Amino acid sequence: MSNSHDVMSDLLDNRPFDLADLAAALEAPDGRALLIDLLALRRAVQPTDSVPKLSLTPAPSRTWLRSALVAAALFAAVIGGYTVGTHRTPPVVAEAPDATRVVQVVSTGQVLIDGGRR
Amino acid sequence: MRITAILFALMLCLSASVAHGQVIDDSQLIVTPYLLTANGAEAPEHLSGRWATTVGKSTTMVFSMSGCGNFAVTSNSQRQVADDATYAWRVELTPTKTLDHVTTFRLRWARIVDKATRGFSPTSEDVEITLKPGESRPFDSVAVPQDGKTLNGRPCDIKSASLRVAAEFSEFDNRRIAADVWLIEKLPSGAETRESFAMVGIPHQPMSFYFDRIGDVDLFGHLTSDPEQSTIKVDVEVVRAQVNAPPPADTHGYQAARWDRSTTHLKADEVIEIPLPKLEERFGPYSKRAFALRVKVRRIR
Numbered sequence: 001m002s003n004s005h006d007v008m009s010d011l012l013d014n015r016p017f018d019l020a021d022l023a024a025a026l027e028a029p030d031g032r033a034l035l036i037d038l039l040a041l042r043r044a045v046q047p048t049d050s051v052p053k054l055s056l057t058p059a060p061s062r063t064w065l066r067s068a069l070v071a072a073a074l075f076a077a078v079i080g081g082y083t084v085g086t087h088r089t090p091p092v093v094a095e096a097p098d099a100t101r102v103v104q105v106v107s108t109g110q111v112l113i114d115g116g117r118r
Numbered sequence: 119m120r121i122t123a124i125l126f127a128l129m130l131c132l133s134a135s136v137a138h139g140q141v142i143d144d145s146q147l148i149v150t151p152y153l154l155t156a157n158g159a160e161a162p163e164h165l166s167g168r169w170a171t172t173v174g175k176s177t178t179m180v181f182s183m184s185g186c187g188n189f190a191v192t193s194n195s196q197r198q199v200a201d202d203a204t205y206a207w208r209v210e211l212t213p214t215k216t217l218d219h220v221t222t223f224r225l226r227w228a229r230i231v232d233k234a235t236r237g238f239s240p241t242s243e244d245v246e247i248t249l250k251p252g253e254s255r256p257f258d259s260v261a262v263p264q265d266g267k268t269l270n271g272r273p274c275d276i277k278s279a280s281l282r283v284a285a286e287f288s289e290f291d292n293r294r295i296a297a298d299v300w301l302i303e304k305l306p307s308g309a310e311t312r313e314s315f316a317m318v319g320i321p322h323q324p325m326s327f328y329f330d331r332i333g334d335v336d337l338f339g340h341l342t343s344d345p346e347q348s349t350i351k352v353d354v355e356v357v358r359a360q361v362n363a364p365p366p367a368d369t370h371g372y373q374a375a376r377w378d379r380s381t382t383h384l385k386a387d388e389v390i391e392i393p394l395p396k397l398e399e400r401f402g403p404y405s406k407r408a409f410a411l412r413v414k415v416r417r418i419r
Contacts (some may be wrong), residue, residue, distance in 0.1 A: 095312070
């Protein structure tokens, strides 16, 4: 029994153990009952360190700074989006299929408006 | 028996020629009243009679004018003159030939009511006219009595009224044409940049496209489609216009522009490329860049 206890403890504590000893220990009904007891005991005494502790003395609040940053980011996003939208016309970049035929320009003309201004 | 067969063949030929006479073209003949106002401007009334260009089919409409240039039109079956009409016209159109949207027709009109007796001569006409879309011909003009009132009771400021027949493509066409246009820039490295513009429109009416400004040059234009038996005739006009720099206060326009036109017949799913000729030196760095348009057109209804 002592050997069974040791090998199961090693199993539960992630320590090296002999598989043959573990198999032998689990063959006996007492061995299996011992494993169940050890699992139940381990769960009952499981340390609670993983649960984050509540801070009794909260950190100094900087809510106003955080709000200002969020507001600035929102403002920049809205103004930026509006500016991009007003300067970007409906055309979008898209895949152009290969041409099956080339067609030449048949007539052309030029217009000088108001005499040009340059 | 042989005579019967010959007669039967002749009847077939005759029926074929009659069927051939029922040519239907996309263009229409439109008669519209125009009013000349006191300030010298002439504008069309928001009323018109429309004739299909079906060869051999005669149709008559009656136009009535009452008060201060208030027009009404009745159809072939009604042919009624308005009770208070100062003037009225009977207008009969008979298309005799149509080819590539050019229509020859017989116009028979008569001024059947003239209470003001201030119309000009002649008061009737029987004439053959040939028009293509965009062309028109006035056929009668009358002075409008100044004692008449407008529909809202105001004093009359209409000096004269006239009737004009025109050939036009219909703005009420239930077919739909979809067109995709890509602007391709051919870079010296062999790579391409692309920008696309998608449009939906109706036959014969220009569909406009606009691309982003490159440097100080805008590229825009329009595409006009003409559905045919198994192809679509496509006219493309591309304008490259140089903006004013700095922008003057007196115009939103350009200082110079260059337009290029091309015409072709597209099959289904065919994509054509139109290389754009390089521009002159005055267009600056833009003139050294190579552009082309790719076009795909299909009938979606």
